[in-house]
Amino acid sequence: MTKPHDPHSDDTLSGPTDSGKRLMLGLRRGFRRKCPNCGHGFAFGGYLKLRSECDVCHHPIGEYRCDDAPPYFTIFIVGHIVVPGVLMMEQSIKPSLLMQMSIWLPTTVLLCLGFLPFIKGAVLGTQWAMRIKG
Numbered sequence: 001m002t003k004p005h006d007p008h009s010d011d012t013l014s015g016p017t018d019s020g021k022r023l024m025l026g027l028r029r030g031f032r033r034k035c036p037n038c039g040h041g042f043a044f045g046g047y048l049k050l051r052s053e054c055d056v057c058h059h060p061i062g063e064y065r066c067d068d069a070p071p072y073f074t075i076f077i078v079g080h081i082v083v084p085g086v087l088m089m090e091q092s093i094k095p096s097l098l099m100q101m102s103i104w105l106p107t108t109v110l111l112c113l114g115f116l117p118f119i120k121g122a123v124l125g126t127q128w129a130m131r132i133k134g
């Protein structure tokens with residue numbers, strides 16, 4: 001028995017040679033915070049909360065568990081932005097510790113809060129591409 005064709009689904013990307021395409025598709029859709037399966041419905045119901053299922057294709061988005069991966073990648077990326085900034089500022093104008101803290105602490109918090117939902121979407125897209133649930 002064959003499944004009816006879902007025009008929003010990309011289950012046709014299932015061969016071994018399509019895994020790279022499927023991964024890029026999942027990353028792109030997830031980074032836009034859209035459903036990785038169809039790319040049309042919203043994957044998030046709030047800032048970081050995943051919807052239980054897609055409104056468009058009814059893909060069970062809530063079954064994916066991103067756990068600690070999004071914060072890990074967020075810290076990794078933000079650290080690679082903030083630490084060189086701190087070091088460059090320290091070597092060039094040698095500001096006081098208070099000035100360094102007043103600049104880089106809010107910058108770090110804002111960058112983390114800004115990146116986290118998009119990185120969580122990308123992790124969701126990666127899990128979709130690799131068919132990792134639960």
Ligand SMILES: [Zn+2]
Binds near residue numbers: 035036039055
């Ligand atoms: Zn969908």
